[in-house]
């Protein structure tokens with residue numbers, strides 16, 4: 001067990017100097033003695049390995065002799081409040097030890113034994129989605145498909161809401177996929193973000209008490225009588241912590257949600273299996289896609305994991321005064337309850353309210369673009385659900401992030417490869433672009449990329465008539481998507497999420513300024529990385545950018 005001590009400790013440089021007689025060395029802040037134990041992901045630094053061990057601070061290090069010979073101490077010293085926080089996090093993890101994980105075999109065994117339940121839900125889903133599909137067929141027959149798009153999109157949104165959390169999650173996913181849905185559907189489905197039906201407060205409060213093992217009034221001095229927002233998996237209350245007076249947001253999970261989504265994923269997986277077997281035009285492995293999606297949704301159900309994601313994310317931006325990430329209160333967090341700082345902010349989708357406060361939406365979007373690029377291409381750990389409801393403008397003009405349930409990681413090699421790919425695109429070097437697909441892990445080395453080169457040339461020579469920075473990101477994504485679609489590409493999930501996160505920001509910016517260009521806003525970031533990063537891949541990319549066909553290719557106007 002970790003023991004908190006209040007030992008006076010020497011300053012970081014003390015081991016190099018002998019203290020002069022009568023002179024007491026300046027002291028560290030109170031330190032804690034931590035037993036060696038695996039450090040959680042949130043304790044590690046950027047790219048730091050999990051499973052490292054926190055090192056014990058030996059009490060003997062307090063002797064003057066030891067002071068002169070000891071190794072540098074700061075790495076091993078953990079301030080008392082940090083130590084207490086780590087213990088609180090460990091307690092929260094213990095509370096969440098039984099959180100459900102996605103296990104398709106277990107679900108199959110469970111629901112195969114409940115055929116009536118499975119049948120009744122199948123009927124419910126088929127009736128709802130079948131009725132919707134019939135309306136579309138009727139619209140098409142009457143030639144009213146375009147005319148009725150908005151109405152049908154609103155109906156689909158209602159249908160997903162009625163069908164419950166799994167379908168709300170599917171609808172949310174679709175709402176950020178301009179490559180799959182027309183704009184009317186994107187707009188209507190984005191309503192699924194947080195105006196969802198609530199569940200009774202008594203159930204929510206009982207859940208908090210059960211999860212945290214203590215009465216509500218011993219945790220919060222005040223808690224809102226009703227939820228402030230209801231989202232797909234939970235609802236959020238505003239409260240004040242009894243011990244510190246801190247205003248917090250308390251997210252409470254919907255009761256019985258594992259049961260509801262478990263049955264749906266069992267049924268969807270069955271459908272995926274039939275599609276894989278009988279529908280030849282769909283070449284992707286639908287079961288694998290469903291499994292991937294289900295795994296993510298289940299991860300979102302463990303709020304301790306979400307808290308750890310928030311902490312890791314917060315660490316990246318700790319020194320950035322223009323970004324706010326709510327802190328997590330571990331003692332009031334478990335698998336189904338998450339207590340974090342309340343964010344006093346306005347959603348980025350509410351441009352008018354933002355501008356009334358004297359803030360500029362475009363400034364905030366710019367912060368968002370820079371943050372996204374750093375998350376994606378530097379830290380490799382990114383917010384994979386940056387819909388407008390999860391990005392808030394604070395009254396001080398900071399960009400606040402919330403909802404860390406869905407995060408994704410970009411492998412290190414892929415980060416450099418993406419930057420290289422952008423350089424090759426700007427240079428219109430289609431051979432190099434095609435070769436990048438190996439480095440990006442889209443193609444195995446045995447696939448011949450030569451037929452891809454003309455396809456890339458066809459699209460980009462047309463699209464890049466003007467300079468790349470003048471193109472909409474979405475145009476490029478669509479163009480690349482078309483090329484990818486025609487060849488045996490296997491696009492990793494993180495890549496689709498990267499595209500999605502930047503298209504969402506571009507979508508937001510276009511509301512404020514129809515001429516906003518994400519790529520132009522990204523140029524300074526790319527330039528800085530290329531000029532300063534010692535990674536050999538990026539060094540080569542810089543040389544390729546500066547010298548084309550052996551000639552210096554930068555034009556000074």
Ligand SMILES: Nc1ncnc2c1ncn2[C@@H]1O[C@H](COP(=O)(O)OP(=O)(O)OP(=O)(O)O)[C@@H](O)[C@H]1O
Pocket residue numbers: 193194228229230231232233234235236249251326340341342343344389390402403404405
């Ligand atoms: N820290 C916070 N401060 C203020 N409001 C918050 C905070 N966290 C959440 N909210 C409000 O609650 C809503 C739902 O929260 P959140 O998005 O985290 O829930 P979720 O169930 O993960 O939602 P989603 O369906 O988007 O996955 C937010 O859109 C926001 O309005």
